[in-house]
Amino acid sequence: MTGDVVLDARAVGKRFPGVVALSDVDLTLAAGEVHALVGENGAGKSTLIKVLTGVHPPDSGELVFQGGPVRFSRPLDAQAAGISTVYQEINLVPLMSVASNLFLGREPRTRWGLMDFRAMNTAASTLLRSYGVEVDVTRPLRTLGAGVRQMVAVARAAATDARVVILDEPTSSLEPREVDTLFAIIDRVRAGGAAVLYVSHRLDELYRICDTVTVLRDGRKVHSGPMAELPRLRLVALMLGRDLEQIRKEGTTKFDSAQPEARQTPVLAAKGLTSPHLLHGVDVTVRPGEIVGLGGLLGAGRSETVRAIAGSLPVDSGTVTVAGKSVRSGSVAAAMRAGVVMLPEDRKSDGILPDLSVRENIVLAALPRLSAAGLVSRKRQDTIVDTFIRRLRIKASSPDQKVGELSGGNQQKVLLARLLCREPKVLLLDEPTRGIDVGAKAEVQALVAELAAEGLGVVLISSEFEEVVEGSDSIVVLREGHVVAQLRGGDVTEQKLIAALAEGGDG
Amino acid sequence: MTAVTEQAAVAVADKGMTKREWIAGLVQRRGSVVVLALVILVSSFSFDTFATLDNARNVAMQSSFLAIVALGMTFVIISGGIDLSVGSVYALGGVLAAIGIQWGSVAGLLLPLVVCGGIGLLNGALVAYGRLAPFIVTLATLLGARGLLLAITDEGANTRLMPRDAVLTQIGQGTLLGFGYPVWIAVVLFAVGVVVLQRTRVGHSVLAIGGSAEAARLMGLPVARRTMWLYTASGLLAGLSGALAAAYSASGVTIVGVGFELDAIAAVVIGGTLLTGGAGTVGGTLAGVLLLMVIQNVINQIGTLSSHYQSVVSGAFLAAVVAIQAYLSRAHLGRERST
């Protein structure tokens, strides 16, 4: 089925200040194969794609493309050479027609040098129809669904005489039926002799469409081989860097077996949270003093679940109840008034105000409470800021230091302090220890445990499984927006979690 | 959608346009033409002096200078930018034509084109390669060009006359089939503009750049280079328009062009071009220019109305058009990007 090697990345290394993103990674793409590239957050998938497409030049190693060594200095070079990429955020022009998007930059022209719309539209229709997509190609792209847009992007990538087509999470916004059509297109691209690099974390899809697989972890290649020969459980174990034998030994018990927690009224009860493509009826229940971990691979809907609870992700249906009172959905302010606060996943873009001081960042959400007649009370502010700086051991030269100058761990503590100022009942933590050093991490983890001990309900997301398992009293396991398992009590172990991720809730 | 076959699977997922979206889209694209037609129709019945050849010539002549400036502005706005400097550049072009004509008509035309094109090129380079906001760059050249104009005219005190028998002056004042040459020049330029925007790769890439500069770059289009030339073209057209206006009045008047950029922007937006870039038509801009000028003409015909109603009307039009545009883009994207 597979043919000659088209693209061969040999011992590729790439470092950024302070981190090694890739070290000695090999990747071989053969003509006519669909090659899966998998790995968890920070495994180096996106860096590898960026090296292959000329966004970042590699620091070491070499790229061999169609038999000769190449060095792409910018994306255009890679594209011209025949490596097409469809990014997760589809890079098309929404206001322009389907046909225009397919042919931008290489529009058919009449003998007068003018664009030949009739020829372009016909060619576009023919091309899409050959992929099984029937659509009026003169319509603006934005009037069409995400599925069609994805097809157009893939068709464009495949049609530019590409030898390698890279698809980054192509199915994340598609309906199941659309996935079928996309796979039909990928089949055609494969049959045409191009190599497809398929990045996804949906295991079912990988096994359906991919011929070979490369697994990355912490910037290294940990496995490469035929997809069919790699069992699911082993794949998950490889991605997470866990011992397979142990998982096999313990991971076969039934889930949902543990006894429910003591009969305390839940401080947070989210029921049936549903948002198109993201969440399909997710339930989460947290009792006072309980830490509930959300388990799942990248893209399973963990962040979306907490964002829906916090009111920052609109939901189609589902209810959120805090301490027995229902909360209006889709409003951050309403959720906050009810006592639900969230630490966002992306500290930089959704959290800190880098140019403002530590003090200002801490009191931001509590300003009205610390003010009298619209004037900020410096005294009350200082009291509360001092308390939190001491309690969370925030290391800043003074409360006036700009938050942008602090280390990641201290920035995170500042954000935690901001939330705690509101005296919340429920704390939603999305990756609270990502990108912070080991010492700070232990401190944050201890703090979360302490807060729970004081009676707060906590929902915890972490891409590090030890953290979820060690930190949580129970775990809700998500896959593709569904709850697939609930681990409680003695079942909260890494092995059970991993097994649930690989197998749980099938069908 | 009765027989859902495997083939039609994708077409089912297609959201389709609601009737309201469709109407709003039509209003945006053709609204200016319809309103223009209505205003002309009503005015023709209301005023004896309106639907006359003389009046048509008059309106066409007045429109031609703004139209030429608005043509360049159309391309700049479609690409997602804005050019605030055109008013000053227009005035500068007129003065330079009056200065250059002492060395002959060719010099009288070339001097404004070279200098104004140069200012446009400077704008373009700063926007495309310096990555500065178009708004602030062209604000600086608005001031700079006005300064240059004052510097070469003894602080505006010096209005140069152009010899009536020079070829350039003749171009400004002569007529063909009853309409002045500037009108014909504007018509030809608009015809070229329509073809360039709608039928060439260059035009297509301008639409793409305005629609999504990032996507255009990833698709391999020369975004920076094209952006730079767009501003250059805008400067050139503003200079040309200024030179023609000077020729028409046979003098390089120094006080013209203040706020001219706003008229041009208003005409472009009323003509249905998205101020956020990515969509628009050259024909719409022409309708927008004519609409502004016809309304001015009608207000003059009424006589008792203050001529200042004209800018109130264009402001109201602008607000309405922009609100419709916002509604349109929200109708499409609202579900995905709320708050």
Add this chain to the structure above:
Amino acid sequence: MAEATVTPVAAPTARRLRDYGVYAALGILVAYNLLFTGNFATLANLNTQLVQVTPILIAALGMALVIGTEGVDLSVGSVMALSAALLPLYLGYGLMPALLVALLGGALCGVFSGTLVAVVGIQPIVATLALLVGGRGLALVIADGRLKDIRNPMLLELGSGSVAGIPIVVLIAAVLTLIVGFVVRYTTFGRQLVAVGGNRSASVLAGLPVRRILIVTYVISGVLAAIAGIVATARLTASDPSAIGQLAELSAITAVVVGGTPLNGGRVRILGTVAGALLMQLISATLIKHNLPTSAGLVVQAVIIVVAVLLQRPRLAGAK
């Protein structure tokens, strides 16, 4: 990923130049004038300079707030004209009603722009453009295109009188500067405004009433522009909607940007804005004193604007 701690900021020198360059430039220019310009260090001249800059300065205070929210208000010049046109209408009923009507007009303009920006979701440049185009026309329609002489003695006193040798209009500008500076620094609203401009998505997630904050900001800008229009009218001793506030939006933006408030929001520098306005005024005054033409002044202004945004650029590039 431990490196991602410090956000990209301009190089220290460039940052210092951006933050304090305006004061240095102002200082140098003052020093130069003290040494080389005759009749500069007189009270009369000082007052003239300050009086001339007041309308722009007052409008620039509102502009600084709007720019702090990552917006821009192009309508301030037209709102000045509008308030100048509204002022004489009710002067017959006394000064207070007339002032109130003018201020109310400014506030309504702010509600209009603010609603378009915050609720309808239109880009600030676009949203305020309609009022820029239509506002002055409306002012001229109200005034019937005519200049109206002001005869109200109190209003005239406001324009030309002085207290303890300081012109009243300068005092008004100083008081407004203090108020706006205080609002930015010490009120809940001011701090929330800066937060919205600095990181809108973080502000939404922190539960701030982002829409209300934006609308109030544009209303403040409208009211300040109306005050600027009143001051300009009082000084001119006539309501002249065709001249008052002409290109004021550009001068105000220039003062704010030169004063070191970044165009991408998150910082409001009131003192810098004052210095920026004074610097621009002093440049043209210096050139005039030395018999250099206004044309040179415009070119110098253009260059200063470009330099100011170039100094801000590394932050812009780093932010998005």
